[in-house]
Amino acid sequence: MAETSSPRRGSTPSALPQKRPLGLEDEQHTPAVPSPLNPDSASSRARRPPAPREQREKKESLKKREAKGVDSVRGGTPESHGQGRKSKKNADTTSILSPIRYKLPPPKSNDFDPPKAPIFTPVLIRGKKPFYESSEHVYNRKGFRYTHCIADPTFPSSQYHRQSETEPYGPRVNFEDSSSHILFDQPGRSITTEKGFRMARANVGVREGKWYWECKILSGIKALDQEMANGDSQEPGGHVRIGWARREASLDTPVGFDAYSYGLRDVAGQKVHMSRPKDFMSQGDELREGDVIGLEINLPSLALHRKVVEGSYNKAVDTADGLDEQHSMEAPDTIRDRVPIRYKAQLYFEQFEYHPTKELDELMNPSPVISINTAASASPPNPNHPLVPLRTLPFSCIKVHKNGRYIGTPFTDLLSFLPPASKPLTQPQARDGLDDGMLGYFPAVSVFRGGAAEVNFGPDFWFPPPGLTNDEEVDIVGNSDATASRSARKLRAVSERYNEQIAEDIVYDLVDEVDFWTQDGGLSDAPTRLDDNAPTNLGPVDPEASGLEVVAAQDIGGGQTGEIKEVVQEEE
Numbered sequence: 001m002a003e004t005s006s007p008r009r010g011s012t013p014s015a016l017p018q019k020r021p022l023g024l025e026d027e028q029h030t031p032a033v034p035s036p037l038n039p040d041s042a043s044s045r046a047r048r049p050p051a052p053r054e055q056r057e058k059k060e061s062l063k064k065r066e067a068k069g070v071d072s073v074r075g076g077t078p079e080s081h082g083q084g085r086k087s088k089k090n091a092d093t094t095s096i097l098s099p100i101r102y103k104l105p106p107p108k109s110n111d112f113d114p115p116k117a118p119i120f121t122p123v124l125i126r127g128k129k130p131f132y133e134s135s136e137h138v139y140n141r142k143g144f145r146y147t148h149c150i151a152d153p154t155f156p157s158s159q160y161h162r163q164s165e166t167e168p169y170g171p172r173v174n175f176e177d178s179s180s181h182i183l184f185d186q187p188g189r190s191i192t193t194e195k196g197f198r199m200a201r202a203n204v205g206v207r208e209g210k211w212y213w214e215c216k217i218l219s220g221i222k223a224l225d226q227e228m229a230n231g232d233s234q235e236p237g238g239h240v241r242i243g244w245a246r247r248e249a250s251l252d253t254p255v256g257f258d259a260y261s262y263g264l265r266d267v268a269g270q271k272v273h274m275s276r277p278k279d280f281m282s283q284g285d286e287l288r289e290g291d292v293i294g295l296e297i298n299l300p301s302l303a304l305h306r307k308v309v310e311g312s313y314n315k316a317v318d319t320a321d322g323l324d325e326q327h328s329m330e331a332p333d334t335i336r337d338r339v340p341i342r343y344k345a346q347l348y349f350e351q352f353e354y355h356p357t358k359e360l361d362e363l364m365n366p367s368p369v370i371s372i373n374t375a376a377s378a379s380p381p382n383p384n385h386p387l388v389p390l391r392t393l394p395f396s397c398i399k400v401h402k403n404g405r406y407i408g409t410p411f412t413d414l415l416s417f418l419p420p421a422s423k424p425l426t427q428p429q430a431r432d433g434l435d436d437g438m439l440g441y442f443p444a445v446s447v448f449r450g451g452a453a454e455v456n457f458g459p460d461f462w463f464p465p466p467g468l469t470n471d472e473e474v475d476i477v478g479n480s481d482a483t484a485s486r487s488a489r490k491l492r493a494v495s496e497r498y499n500e501q502i503a504e505d506i507v508y509d510l511v512d513e514v515d516f517w518t519q520d521g522g523l524s525d526a527p528t529r530l531d532d533n534a535p536t537n538l539g540p541v542d543p544e545a546s547g548l549e550v551v552a553a554q555d556i557g558g559g560q561t562g563e564i565k566e567v568v569q570e571e572e
Helices: 039-046 062-066 223-235 300-312 357-362 372-380 482-487 493-517
Strands: 119-126 131-134 144-151 161-162 173-179 188-191 198-202 210-218 239-245 262-263 271-273 276-278 292-298 339-343 348-353 397-402 405-412 442-448 451-458 491-493 548-552 566-571
Touching: 039 161, 062 493, 131 188, 144 173, 144 339, 161 348, 188 210, 188 442, 210 239, 210 442, 210 493, 223 292, 239 292, 262 405, 262 442, 357 566, 397 482, 491 493
Parallel strands: 210 491, 339 566
Antiparallel strands: 119 131, 144 161, 144 348, 173 198, 188 451, 198 442, 210 292, 210 451, 239 262, 239 442, 262 271, 271 276, 292 397, 339 348, 397 405, 548 566
């Protein structure tokens, strides 16, 4: 029987085979923890890091880009809307933001008429002064701000619209920037109310320098001689609070209610900020009827202010308020995103109002819930605070005078107001970080149930403070920079700031007109050649807002797709 032969084995190798080098595919399967069989697995992974993944480019939608204003840049490439030809210039310069443009129809003939003054209806007499209810004008509310507007044929690229003023001209209480329950006198210098605390702001605000105004109490806590003569039989005269307020301060609250205003209380002469009254005047030195309170505010230069909000302020280097210095720092452009609207046959510019920030709301009413910024918000406001809205202005203060006598300084280190410390409510077409030129501190008065007060913005004060100069001489031959420096350093009446504010508005209107004209390629008939892709909506007008009704204006004409809307505000 034949034997089955078994297969022959190969010869035994004389040495063990060497470990072959691991490739990239093998390293993906090596264990993360080294072992006796794989002692170099972890080191090999450390030596060969994984290849980075290719990042996908994120593209934003058209709606988001319009909301951020990406498509509206000053200095960008304008398109020439000629007859079927499109030409583009090389945009090598840095893009700078520009106001948003809207497609609007041609103005009506009555849009070229000057704005009309409010209609005054007599209501009561208080302190021998008649008070009226103002009507036929819009109120700032629901997060929107309104300024008078007029059609002007010399502004074709701005679609014939520019800012204007209404009677009575001059510094006064702002009819639009007051609570609807405030009663005025016809010159707009005295206010009262029958309701609870209501506030009214002036039509002029300050941004840097030293400014002064006065307020006389017409009806409030009775004077000492009247109190002793009448005893308990006299009727209460209401209450008055005066101070300085930012635009974010609510008009249905007293001055000093929140972090956006600083007030002086008539009861006990206390100072009030964030609804926290503290003793200021001596005991028994209350603000009574007939008293004249002078309020002075000191603000550093806008250049130093920008250092604070940008985070570059250094206490060791910036040892002065900067009002005497000539700054080479380029200031950001003034951008006013606004759109013309109609209210009872009058034109107004409507824009988003700056909105209270969560940081300052948290400062006023600390929440027990732990948040991300708990550690940052725990530190008191200061110029170098991690949160921008909580940064304060060095060398800033508010001083108080009573009947010509200096009382003291109730407030120092006022909160900053330049963006990003101030920002609008987050919503479509509301852009952060923009300064419309009207951010600042405004003289403000609040009255309560019969309280009445009269403002005096100068230059003829009842009790002029020491150091106030009213010379308006122009140094034609001398150094203009030195003249401007002396003007910023001296104490000035708020009435002087009103004239500067009017000049700034005119300059801003001209800059916007030239900007739009440049974007249109230098065409004189730019309004009729707007791109069909331009926004046809009317910006801040919010038809869903409570108390607002948007109605299409009649007799528009022109055949264009845009329409100027008419806003109807319901009575509160």
